[in-house]
Amino acid sequence: xxxxxxxxxxxxxxxxxxxxxxxxxxxxxxxxxxxxxxxxxxxxxxxxxxxxxxxxxxxxxxxxxxxxxxxxxxxxxxxxxxxxxxxxxxxxxxxxxxxxxxxxxxxxxxxxxxxxxxxxxxxxxxxxxxxxxxxxxxxxxxxxxxxxxxxxxxxxxxxxxxxxxxxxxxxxxxxxxxxxxxxxxxxxxxxxxxxxxxxxxxxxxxxxxxxxxxxxxxxxxxxxxxxxxxxxxxxxxxxxxxxxxxxxxxxxxxxxxxxxxxxxxxxxxxxxxxxxxxxxxxxxxxxxxxxxxxxxxxxxxxxxxxxxxxxxxxxxxxxxxxxxxxxxxxxxxxxxxxxxxxxxxxxxxxxxxxxxxxxxxxxxxxxxxxxxxxxxxxxxxxxxxxxxxxxxxxxxxxxxxxxxxxxxxxxxxxxxxxxxxxxxxxxxxxxxxxxx
Amino acid sequence: xxxxxxxxxxxxxxxxxxxxxxxxxxxxxxxxxxxxxxxxxxxxxxxxxxxxxxxxxxxxxxxxxxxxxxxxxxxxxxxxxxxxxxxxxxxxxxxxxxxxxxxxxxxxxxxxxxxxxxxxxxxxxxxxxxxxxxxxxxxxxxxxxxxxxxxxxxxxxxxxxxxxxxxxxxxxxxxxxxxxxxxxxxxxxxxxxxxxxxxxxxxxxxxxxxxxxxxxxxxxxxxxxxxxxxxxxxxxxxxxxxxxxxxxxxxxxxxxxxxxxxxxxxxxxxxxxxxxxxxxxxxxxxxxxxxxx
Numbered sequence: 001x002x003x004x005x006x007x008x009x010x011x012x013x014x015x016x017x018x019x020x021x022x023x024x025x026x027x028x029x030x031x032x033x034x035x036x037x038x039x040x041x042x043x044x045x046x047x048x049x050x051x052x053x054x055x056x057x058x059x060x061x062x063x064x065x066x067x068x069x070x071x072x073x074x075x076x077x078x079x080x081x082x083x084x085x086x087x088x089x090x091x092x093x094x095x096x097x098x099x100x101x102x103x104x105x106x107x108x109x110x111x112x113x114x115x116x117x118x119x120x121x122x123x124x125x126x127x128x129x130x131x132x133x134x135x136x137x138x139x140x141x142x143x144x145x146x147x148x149x150x151x152x153x154x155x156x157x158x159x160x161x162x163x164x165x166x167x168x169x170x171x172x173x174x175x176x177x178x179x180x181x182x183x184x185x186x187x188x189x190x191x192x193x194x195x196x197x198x199x200x201x202x203x204x205x206x207x208x209x210x211x212x213x214x215x216x217x218x219x220x221x222x223x224x225x226x227x228x229x230x231x232x233x234x235x236x237x238x239x240x241x242x243x244x245x246x247x248x249x250x251x252x253x254x255x256x257x258x259x260x261x262x263x264x265x266x267x268x269x270x271x272x273x274x275x276x277x278x279x280x281x282x283x284x285x286x287x288x289x290x291x292x293x294x295x296x297x298x299x300x301x302x303x304x305x306x307x308x309x310x311x312x313x314x315x316x317x318x319x320x321x322x323x324x325x326x327x328x329x330x331x332x333x334x335x336x337x338x339x340x341x342x343x344x345x346x347x348x349x350x351x352x353x354x355x356x357x358x359x360x361x362x363x364x365x366x367x368x369x370x371x372x373x374x375x376x377x378x379x380x381x382x383x384x385x386x387x388x389x390x391x392x393x394x395x396x397x398x399x400x401x402x403x404x405x406x407x408x409x410x411x412x413x414x415x416x417x418x419x420x421x422x423x424x425x426x427x428x429x430x431x432x433x434x435x436x
Numbered sequence: 437x438x439x440x441x442x443x444x445x446x447x448x449x450x451x452x453x454x455x456x457x458x459x460x461x462x463x464x465x466x467x468x469x470x471x472x473x474x475x476x477x478x479x480x481x482x483x484x485x486x487x488x489x490x491x492x493x494x495x496x497x498x499x500x501x502x503x504x505x506x507x508x509x510x511x512x513x514x515x516x517x518x519x520x521x522x523x524x525x526x527x528x529x530x531x532x533x534x535x536x537x538x539x540x541x542x543x544x545x546x547x548x549x550x551x552x553x554x555x556x557x558x559x560x561x562x563x564x565x566x567x568x569x570x571x572x573x574x575x576x577x578x579x580x581x582x583x584x585x586x587x588x589x590x591x592x593x594x595x596x597x598x599x600x601x602x603x604x605x606x607x608x609x610x611x612x613x614x615x616x617x618x619x620x621x622x623x624x625x626x627x628x629x630x631x632x633x634x635x636x637x638x639x640x641x642x643x644x645x646x647x648x649x650x651x652x653x654x655x656x657x658x659x660x661x662x663x664x665x666x667x668x669x670x671x672x673x674x675x676x677x678x679x680x681x682x683x684x685x686x687x688x689x690x691x692x693x694x695x696x697x698x699x700x701x702x703x704x705x706x707x708x709x710x711x712x713x714x715x716x717x718x719x720x721x722x723x724x725x726x727x728x729x
Binding site: 065093096099240247248250253260394401 | 489
């Protein structure tokens with residue numbers, strides 16, 4: 001059976017390669033599955049049909065870490081793909097790999113493709129831009145963190161369902177009422193570090209680390225044991241003790257708890273909306289994440305998560321021309337709008353956002369523009385344009401381990417955040433030593 | 437009279453073992469040597485810059501209190517997994533050996549889980565005990581027990597142990613069953629005639645005669661608990677909550693494969709290698725003396 005498939009595949013490959021001899025193939029490794037994967041393939045097909053010179057070949061390579069590991073191995077063996085989709089926490093790893101990657105701005109310039117970095121949403125492009133203003137990778141799928149409430153449960157608890165809590169004090173007050181109304185799970189969260197450390201900092205214009213959150217140098221240090229961070233984590237710990245905060249896990253496990261109606265409030269990715277829309281049998285709303293009103297100037301703007309496309313080094317100049325053409329195609333407002341409305345990821349150019357608004361999509365799908373609004377709430381500052389920490393895969397793990405210890409009541413917030421800061425800095429020093 | 441089979445040819449025996457040697461060298465020795473070599477280096481993920489740092493990776497490891505905690509967790513996990521795995525399968529094998537009717541069906545069902553990959557076994561248990569939607573969690577909550585392994589480290593540990601043991605029982609069962617069947621019935625009957633009850637017969641005849649099997653399984657199970665269980669951990673807890681199920685091999689996998697820290701990961705695997713070599717030597721030097729072949 002397998003052999004039969006293999007021969008079929010080989011035959012098909014042979015057929016294709018003869019048919020596409022004149023075309024230059026661009027390998028694109030990605031990690032999108034299901035509906036997202038279908039949509040991604042559609043983008044490639046759309047580009048391939050729009051011209052004859054180049055053919056983009058999307059290949060699914062497993063989850064983000066798997067695909068990155070695979071690409072690293074392929075690079076070491078001299079077979080890296082042209083384009084690699086890398087999740088946001090891998091940004092520093094990619095960026096430090098000079099010689100393994102080519103900055104997107106460079107690719108566009110060499111190919112003579114029109115490229116205007118200012119056309120992109122600052123909160124999106126800023127994440128992948130170095131301090132010299134050079135865009136390093138192409139922002140492909142970006143989301144941010146939002147706050148969801150179950151309106152039916154708010155009504156049941158005697159709260160105004162049309163007034164979602166705006167500040168953490170309001171969240172606490174609502175939480176007590178929800179708890180009193182017999183609600184077992186009051187508040188839960190997805191992506192604890194992304195939401196409660198990274199976005200908490202940006203939303204209050206407080207640094208996550210020195211050197212512009214690591215963007216201005218490898219000698220950055222974490223600053224996640226500031227009074228605000230400690231107070232916030234302590235607040236969550238208290239909520240957990242009181243039973244108004246239910247910890248769900250390190251990724252998106254919270255989303256199922258929300259759309260099944262188990263939890264009344266949730267903070268998680270803007271990408272959760274698609275699933276909630278499909279599964280929730282109750283009235284809900286999506287809102288800005290809460291802020292601490294005693295912090296002056298809050299709320300600032302939130303930061304993105306998701307992934308970007310990196311161009312790998314060591315290919316022929318003609319190949320890079322194709323890559324540049326493909327990125328130019330992806331930036332077209334119509335293509336962006338299609339991707340944004342189908343997937344729920346934010347549009348990456350202002351123009352695409354305007355076009356989508358003009359189409360009436362946001363009137364029909366209230367909340368679909370909430371992510372863009374939150375990301376553009378204010379012009380990003382050095383504290384809120386993004387972050388770039390070496391080995392942040394490990395860094396996030398350390399942060400989440402320490403937060404879990406607080407939620408479980410094993411450590412107090414101050415001890416835990418001091419420890420997270422110390423352990424995080426050790427990882428940063430190691431990364432610095434390996435990449436200097 | 438010479439009992440052994442003797443090869444008269446000078447090269448044939450070498451040719452016959454050559455494929456095995458090649459595979460062992462290629463897939464075991466070569467990577468092991470590489471791991472030792474990498475453990476003395478600091479390297480970026482893409483291998484563009486490599487620096488020889490001597491023992492610094494090891495020094496950093498042992499300065500990390502969380503790494504030291506991981507030893508305690510691993511010791512606890514391995515002892516329970518190997519101990520429970522062997523004990524439960526011995527009981528099951530003893531019973532299955534006595535079953536008269538439908539023995540084949542019992543045996544087949546007991547051997548079945550061995551065909552399940554560790555990651556899938558982990559996923560199965562994770563689903564059964566999932567805090568929101570798991571069917572067993574549902575019943576546990578009904579009884580009023582606060583089942584929340586996402587935050588409770590002890591419960592998380594219990595869950596990964598259950599999954600890891602469940603996965604290994606079949607393998608142990610198979611060997612115990614074969615061992616039991618090779619014990620001459622006449623010995624057991626003789627003991628029965630002498631008036632020994634089932635318990636006595638097990639203790640004085642069956643168990644000593646099974647000791648080679650038990651010893652073999654002890655070595656295999658410890659190696660299993662140390663090395664093969666990262667799939668189970670990865671699909672259930674990813675080492676959490678707060679590092680409560682972070683066993684040594686999972687950290688090797690996480691740091692090396694997911695976090696791209698080759699030097700640190702290699703240093704850890706060298707440490708792990710040393711531990712398992714030491715344990716195996718101890719087992720062969722001291723435990724094996726009690727084994728009757």
